Structure formats: C-alpha cells, structure tokens
Amino acid sequence: MADPVLRVVSLSHAYGRRSNVVHALTDVSFDLRRGAFVSVMGPSGSGKSTLLRCASGIDRPASGAVLLDGTDLTTVSEVELTELRRTRIGFVFQEYNLIPALTTEQNIALPRYLAGDRPSKDEVTTVLSWVSLGDLRARRPSELSGGQRQRAAIARALISEPDVVFADEPTGSLDSRSSDEVLRLLRWMADERGRSVVMVTHDPVAAAFSDRVLFLADGRLVDVLDRPTAGLAAERMARLELQGA
Numbered sequence: 072m073a074d075p076v077l078r079v080v081s082l083s084h085a086y087g088r089r090s091n092v093v094h095a096l097t098d099v100s101f102d103l104r105r106g107a108f109v110s111v112m113g114p115s116g117s118g119k120s121t122l123l124r125c126a127s128g129i130d131r132p133a134s135g136a137v138l139l140d141g142t143d144l145t146t147v148s149e150v151e152l153t154e155l156r157r158t159r160i161g162f163v164f165q166e167y168n169l170i171p172a173l174t175t176e177q178n179i180a181l182p183r184y185l186a187g188d189r190p191s192k193d194e195v196t197t198v199l200s201w202v203s204l205g206d207l208r209a210r211r212p213s214e215l216s217g218g219q220r221q222r223a224a225i226a227r228a229l230i231s232e233p234d235v236v237f238a239d240e241p242t243g244s245l246d247s248r249s250s251d252e253v254l255r256l257l258r259w260m261a262d263e264r265g266r267s268v269v270m271v272t273h274d275p276v277a278a279a280f281s282d283r284v285l286f287l288a289d290g291r292l293v294d295v296l297d298r299p300t301a302g303l304a305a306e307r308m309a310r311l312e313l314q315g316a
Contacts, residue, residue: 075102082135113287161228218249275304
C-alpha cells in the first residue's frame with residue numbers, strides 16, 4: 072500500500088492560559104491516502120474546525136506532527152508553510168471568501184497569482200469546466216447563487232492542483248440541491264482527480280459521500296466509521312450527543 076499523503080500524529084492544541092485553558096485537541100492521529108475522502112464529525116465544540124486548521128497549516132498545534140508527503144508542517148518556517156499552503160493545500164470555507172470586486176475567473180486564478188505563477192487562460196477554462204461555471208466566468212460573486220459561489224471557491228482550491236483539499240462545512244449555507252452538487256464535486260475530485268479531501272460537516276447525508284468518518288468528542292478521536300451511510304453516521308452522532316448531555 073502506498074504511503075499516506077497526509078499523516079496527523081498525536082496532534083494536541085489548547086487555547087487560553089492557566090485556569091482558563093481549553094483543550095481543543097488531545098492526541099489525535101489519522102492517516103489520509105491519496106484520493107481518499109474523509110469527513111470529520113462531532114458535537115459542537117468537539118474540536119472539528121481546530122483539527123482542520125491545524126492539519127492544513129493555518130494554525131500551529133501545541134504538539135504533534137502533520138506530515139504532508141513527509142514534510143512536517145509544524146516545523147517548517149512561515150515562508151515555507153505559506154508556499155506549501157499556496158501550492159499543495161487547498162481550503163474551502165463555508166462562507167466562500169470570494170473577493171467581491173473580482174470576476175469568477177479572477178477569483179479562481181488568485182492563488183496562482185499570489186504564488187507568482189500566472190495561470191494560462193486554458194488552465195482557468197479547464198478548472199471552470201470542472202465546476203460547470205464556464206458560462207459565468209465574467210460574473211462577480213454578487214451575481215452568483217450560493218451553490219455557484221461555493222463551486223467557484225472549490226475551483227479556486229483546485230487551480231494549484233493541491234495534494235489535499237480541506238473543506239470546513241462547505242454545504243452549511245446551501246439548499247439541498249446546491250449541497251448535492253457541491254458534495255458530488257468533492258467526490259469527483261477524489262475519484263477522478265486524485266485529490267485527497269478532508270471535510271468537516273454536521274450533516275450525516277454529507278458524510279455519506281465520504282469513504283470514512285472520523286468522530287471527535289471533547290477534542291479526542293473517539294470513533295471511526297468506514298463506508299458510511301447517512302443512517303449510520305446519524306446513529307453515531309446521536310450516541311455522542313447523548314454521551315455529552
């Protein structure tokens with residue numbers, strides 16, 4: 072079996088000081104193979120978004136390691152980390168984070184410009200075709216629906232052909248039809264483009280699109296579900312909610 076593209080090893084993180092310390096993550100470990108789609112679920116405050124931010128290099132954990140093809144994101148310099156985030160890591164936010172003054176194609180191309188690598192028109196056109204936005208390339212975010220904006224945000228994450236795409240509640244603001252489109256796109260990215268996907272979600276239906284679900288509670292990895300269905304994911308979530316009540 073090939074080495075995992077991402078290894079999270081004994082990751083721990085805390086906020087606050089002394090008597091006000093909150094342990095957001097405690098000794099969390101998992102591997103992610105290339106082309107895999109993993110969801111992260113858990114009750115509110117369980118550490119899901121903290122895990123995503125630490126695993127993607129946005130935040131540095133208090134301890135542990137995050138190995139991207141063997142490179143430890145927790146030990147490289149800020150300059151190296153910024154370069155890795157621009158070229159090998161994609162991030163999709165719930166609120167899109169598109170720049171209002173830029174067109175769809177300009178928003179999508181932005182990460183490459185920031186990396187000093189101007190993409191060709193053909194490259195942008197190809198990525199637009201992946202997310203079915205070719206006819207909307209000249210529109211600004213205010214002229215797009217919520218689902219179209221999220222597809223533009225996913226295209227922006229894909230323009231650099233990253234190894235791993237992290238998605239934080241990418242369907243949280245969408246209606247059911249737009250959610251389905253976005254989830255099918257994430258599944259396609261894993262299956263057809265070989266991108267590894269880590270998605271935080273509260274929705275068992277969304278989790279059913281993934282290969283595996285990691286369940287967090289009080290900052291710890293407490294359960295893993297392979298080949299999830301919406302029913303099984305909902306059942307595990309209900310059990311965690313009852314245990315925390």
